[in-house]
Amino acid sequence: xxxxxxxxxxxxxxxxxxxxxxxxxxxxxxxxxxxxxxxxxxxxxxxxxxxxxxxxxxxxxxxxxxxxxxxxxxxxxxxxxxxxxxxxxxxxxxxxxxxxxxxxxxxxxxxxxxxxxxxxxxxxxxxxxxxxxxxxxxxxxxxxxxxxxxxxxxxxxxxxxxxxxxxxxxxxxxxxxxxxxxxxxxxxxxxxxxxxxxxxxxxxxxxxxxxxxxxxxxxxxxxxxxxxxxxxxxxxxxxxxxxxxxxxxxxxxxxxxxxxxxxxxxxxxxxxxxxxxxxxxxxxxxxxxxxxxxxxxxxxxxxxxxxxxxxxxxxxxxxxxxxxxxxxxxxxxxxxxxxxxxxxxxxxxxxxxxxxxxxxxxxxxxxxxxxxxxxxxxxxxxxxxxxxxxxxxxxxxxxxxxxxxxxxxxxxxxxxxxxxxxxxxxxxxxxxxxxxxxxxxxxxxxxxxxxxxxxxxxxxxxxxxxxxxxxxxxxxxxxxxxxx
Numbered sequence: 001x002x003x004x005x006x007x008x009x010x011x012x013x014x015x016x017x018x019x020x021x022x023x024x025x026x027x028x029x030x031x032x033x034x035x036x037x038x039x040x041x042x043x044x045x046x047x048x049x050x051x052x053x054x055x056x057x058x059x060x061x062x063x064x065x066x067x068x069x070x071x072x073x074x075x076x077x078x079x080x081x082x083x084x085x086x087x088x089x090x091x092x093x094x095x096x097x098x099x100x101x102x103x104x105x106x107x108x109x110x111x112x113x114x115x116x117x118x119x120x121x122x123x124x125x126x127x128x129x130x131x132x133x134x135x136x137x138x139x140x141x142x143x144x145x146x147x148x149x150x151x152x153x154x155x156x157x158x159x160x161x162x163x164x165x166x167x168x169x170x171x172x173x174x175x176x177x178x179x180x181x182x183x184x185x186x187x188x189x190x191x192x193x194x195x196x197x198x199x200x201x202x203x204x205x206x207x208x209x210x211x212x213x214x215x216x217x218x219x220x221x222x223x224x225x226x227x228x229x230x231x232x233x234x235x236x237x238x239x240x241x242x243x244x245x246x247x248x249x250x251x252x253x254x255x256x257x258x259x260x261x262x263x264x265x266x267x268x269x270x271x272x273x274x275x276x277x278x279x280x281x282x283x284x285x286x287x288x289x290x291x292x293x294x295x296x297x298x299x300x301x302x303x304x305x306x307x308x309x310x311x312x313x314x315x316x317x318x319x320x321x322x323x324x325x326x327x328x329x330x331x332x333x334x335x336x337x338x339x340x341x342x343x344x345x346x347x348x349x350x351x352x353x354x355x356x357x358x359x360x361x362x363x364x365x366x367x368x369x370x371x372x373x374x375x376x377x378x379x380x381x382x383x384x385x386x387x388x389x390x391x392x393x394x395x396x397x398x399x400x401x402x403x404x405x406x407x408x409x410x411x412x413x414x415x416x417x418x419x420x421x422x423x424x425x426x427x428x429x430x431x432x433x434x435x436x437x438x439x440x441x442x443x444x445x446x447x448x449x450x451x452x453x454x455x456x457x458x459x460x461x462x463x464x465x466x467x468x469x470x471x472x473x474x475x476x477x478x479x480x481x482x483x484x
Contacts, residue, residue, distance in 0.1 A: 081461075081468035086117035088165040088475075093152070095173040097124040097135045099359060100291065101386065102198050105250070106170040107138065110147050112464060121160045123152040125177040153181050161189045166475055169195045169216075172204040178212055186212065192478035194470070195243075196220045197230060200380045200404060201295075205237050217474045217481075219245045222384035223405035229380065246470040249408070250386050251463030252393050252454060259364045260393040260451075266368040273369035277355050279323050284437055285370040286399070287325040289363060289387050290377070292338050297376030297401070298326055299341060300426055306348050307430035312437070319437045322353070327366050329356040363387065367394040371443065372436055375400035375410075376429070378421050382406055389458040392416075392450030397443050399432050401425060409458070415450035 092110055094103050103124075110120045122142055127135060139149050150156045161167055161182060167189055169175060175195075178186050193216040204210075213219065213234065221227040224247050231242050252260075259265050271281070279285060286305065290296040305324040312319060329338060338356075345354045357366070367373070373391035375382065381404020382388075388398055388409045398416035400406040410416035417435070419428035436443050 078461075080116055081465045082112060082116045082118075082471070084468070085113055085471065087119065088113075089119045089160070089163060090121070091157075091160050091164040091167045092120060092122045092170065093167065093174050093177050094122065094124050094170045095176075096126050097138050099134060099361060102171045103138070104361070105198070105386075106168070106196070107142065108253070109168070109467070110142060111145055112460075112467070114146050119148075120146070121148045121150055121157075121164075123150050123157050123177075125152045125174055125180075127152075152177060157181060158185060161185070164192065166471065166478070167193045169193055170198075172197055172199050172209045175209040175212060190215045191217055191481040192475070194218050194220055194474045197226070198222060198383045200226055200229065200383050205233050207238055207240075210234065210238070210240070214241050214243055216243050217477050218470065219243050220248055220470055221245060222250060223247065223408050225381075225404050225408065226383045246473075248463065248466045248470060249458065250384055250389065251458050251460045252389055253460050256364060256390060257393055257459065259368070260390075260395075266394070269365040269368035273365050277323075277325065277357075277369075279355070279369075280321070282320050284320050284322045284372070285325055286322065286372045286374055286433060287327060287366060287370040288374045288376055289327040289366060289391075290375075291328045291359060292326065292330065292335065292341070294337055295378055296328070297378045297421075298328075299337070299344070300378070300423070301374050301376045301429070302326075302341060302344055302354065304426050304429035304433060305354070306344075306350060307427060308433040308437070309350065309353070311430060311434050317434070317438055322433070322437050323355060324353060325355045325357060325366070325370065327357040327363075328359045331356075331358050363390060367391055367396065370396065372396060372433075373398050374429075375406055376425075377401055377404065377406070380404050381421065385409065389454055392447075392454045392458070395444075395447035395451045397436060397446035398450065399429060399436070409453075411449075411453065415446060415453050417446075 090113055092106055094106050097103050106122075110122060114120050124135075142149055150160065158181060162185060169177070172195075178189070182189055190212055193212075195213060195216050195218070197219055198221075219227075219230070219242060221230060227245050227247050231245065234240050234242055259269075274281060274283075274285075288296070288298055288301050290298075292298055302324065305322075309322070311317075312322075326341070334342075342356070345351055360366075367390060373387065373396045375385055375388050375391075375398055377385065378401065381401050384405035385400075388400065388406060391398055392409075392415060398406075398410050400410050400416055400418055401421045402412070402418040403421050407418070410418060412418045417432045419425040419432060436446075
């Protein structure tokens with residue numbers, strides 16, 4: 001989710017979209033089912049067309065039921081804990097604008113605050129030198145939702161920072177913006193800065209990024225594990241002290257939960273995604289949904305998957321055909337690492353069992369179509385891992401590494417099964433794959449428990465309550481310092 005993360009679809013899917021679009025265009029409705037303007041869904045015409053298709057199918061089977069609309073109206077009557085942010089001016093500073101977890105989380109926060117009437121200004125510190133479709137689309141998305149987008153280095157950005165009630169820096173790297181843009185005004189702005197940190201890698205601990213960290217109003221981090229890591233590393237490596245640090249676990253959006261809790265929508269999505277992948281309804285699908293990189297552990301997952309196939313064959317276990325899906329590929333620019341992955345699949349002759357899908361924000365269709373999520377992030381793991389709670393919302397068991405934020409989400413043996421990071425985790429993960437492949441009741445029980453845990457603590461209103469508590473305290477602190 002990490003981060004929970006091009007928004008194009010797999011090559012196989014592309015072949016099917018023209019026919020699907022022709023069908024969709026003949027439909028009378030102009031509403032998109034559950035796919036509204038949230039950061040989960042990339043604003044491309046193909047995704048909206050899929051939404052239209054799903055809406056028609058749901059209406060056909062539910063007879064135009066308005067239950068979801070009634071539920072949304074009930075939710076709208078509940079007081080929003082962020083209401084106190086109405087009319088507040090908030091400057092959001094992102095180190096980049098891309099499909100990675102950090103920028104998307106900041107966009108979600110922007111939309112939550114806009115929803116209660118806050119004035120939001122967004123700046124991106126590092127932009128590509130040439131025009132970029134992703135940047136254009138995401139900026140367009142923000143403008144459509146009432147978020148103002150300014151140049152990071154212009155006078156507008158400086159004036160906004162000086163006038164703002166709150167400035168939120170997103171990720172450690174965004175710290176470079178302070179000196180580069182604010183210059184002599186840095187000291188004036190620091191008392192009202194909330195620094196939202198998501199990184200878990202050691203190379204982010206550089207003074208050029210975080211020299212001002214001790215002097216901001218507060219730091220916000222997605223998990224206790226990451227917060228402790230930053231506290232220790234900044235002291236040991238840089239000799240600086242963390243400001244007051246708040247841990248805010250993330251939550252699933254209402255839009256995603258609506259899909260996760262609609263059995264008809266899930267079945268329609270499952271059928272079409274599986275058809276596009278060439279996977280039968282009775283087959284078992286284990287998926288890793290994350291950007292393809294060594295740190296996310298796709299290589300070790302494929303080794304575990306291959307080993308699980310061998311175990312099933314050696315033990316002569318009768319199970320449905322099992323498949324591995326890697327969502328997060330980049331067909332247009334295959335990296336050396338992804339080339340290695342595809343070579344491994346070819347060498348082991350498991351091409352019919354392994355499927356690569358291009359990176360996408362449209363995670364709901366894949367969560368609806370799989371049976372088990374694999375969260376295999378390595379080293380210190382994920383800072384939080386948004387995809388984990390999204391999968392649990394779909395009542396999917398999670399096979400995760402015993403590291404990072406995953407350990408604060410997954411209850412081992414209850415809502416998922418954990419395995420060690422590194423090579424030591426390959427065989428345990430293989431055994432866990434076999435265990436869930438051979439025990440349907442265990443899969444269902446773990447999935448149900450995961451869903452219950454999400455409902456207890458990982459919904460949007462839980463996140464809003466946690467955010468509200470932090471923002472109130474930080475802004476009160478900033479106000480006191482401005483009067484002192």
